[in-house]
């Protein structure tokens with residue numbers, strides 16, 4: 039119930055205005071690398087010593103074309119910098135289609151696809167890849183269609199699937215062919231029981247079924263979880279399917295279980311950190327609070343002592 043309330047607040051423009059108008063709080067800084075390109079590049083450089091990175095220029099639910107164009111421009115700038123500074127071989131980018139226009143009132147899918155194409159072209163020129171984040175279930179079909187369209191010219195484009203959705207095991211089957219890159223996560227959105235598993239146990243069991251399909255498939259499974267049991271199961275399934283360290287990835291969020299990240303990387307596993315930055319951190323930050331009640335208590339205390 040707490041999670042539902044936090045995720046509802048995450049969609050409120052009023053709460054967003056109040057919270058985002060404050061200074062960039064150190065608490066936000068635990069999950070978000072900063073607001074400027076320089077912050078992102080500095081964090082990438084720090085992490086790249088032992089990990090791989092995927093950078094997300096924060097933004098979602100873009101309401102006008104200019105905002106979407108601004109986000110594309112930010113990705114293009116960042117990709118040039120990553121290439122110039124010799125960091126692109128360890129760093130890809132993640133994009134949200136709603137940031138690129140998927141929720142605009144007219145021609146939304148076309149605008150988002152064209153924008154994502156520009157980001158993919160810049161990523162290709164920098165020598166790296168793009169993964170398309172997954173948002174709430176009302177967008178799943180359109181997002182997967184956009185990924186299919188992108189893969190015509192950029193076959194390395196990655197997709198994200200959420201084990202909390204009942205459809206995801208079937209989507210994993212569709213997307214486990216040669217060359218595909220699928221990031222499997224539990225799902226951060228509050229979804230209805232008609233389309234989603236609602237208990238943690240069911241979501242975890244679905245995760246394992248999906249993981250089995252991806253590990254047995256021909257693509258690159260990207261296992262995005264901090265859950266130690268699922269990490270262990272992923273390792274067992276990778277070994278069972280003769281996958282070496284380059285044939286699958288573990289992925290975790292910036293600021294979450296950082297010690298586990300370095301330990302797993304030191305064991306020779308490929309660990310990629312999802313690194314968000316930018317001024318529009320509110321929605322992302324609220325989803326991180328929703329994942330863990332302790333974060334929320336910490337946040338409330340920090341606000342009260344301001």
Ligand code: FDA
Pocket residue numbers: 170171172173198200221223224225226227262263264265266289290291294295311312325326327329330333
């Ligand atoms: P779970 O929530 O059960 O957490 C397991 C343990 O990890 C916890 O007990 C705790 O120790 C730690 N932990 C997890 N979250 C924490 C937090 N916020 N703060 C502190 N500790 C925490 N979702 C989505 O819907 N669409 C997407 O595109 C993506 N993309 C994505 C990329 C990557 C690389 C990752 C790692 C995750 C996502 N997610 C996502 C988010 C994902 O769906 C999920 O909400 C979170 O990863 C939390 O789920 P876990 O699998 O970690 O399990």
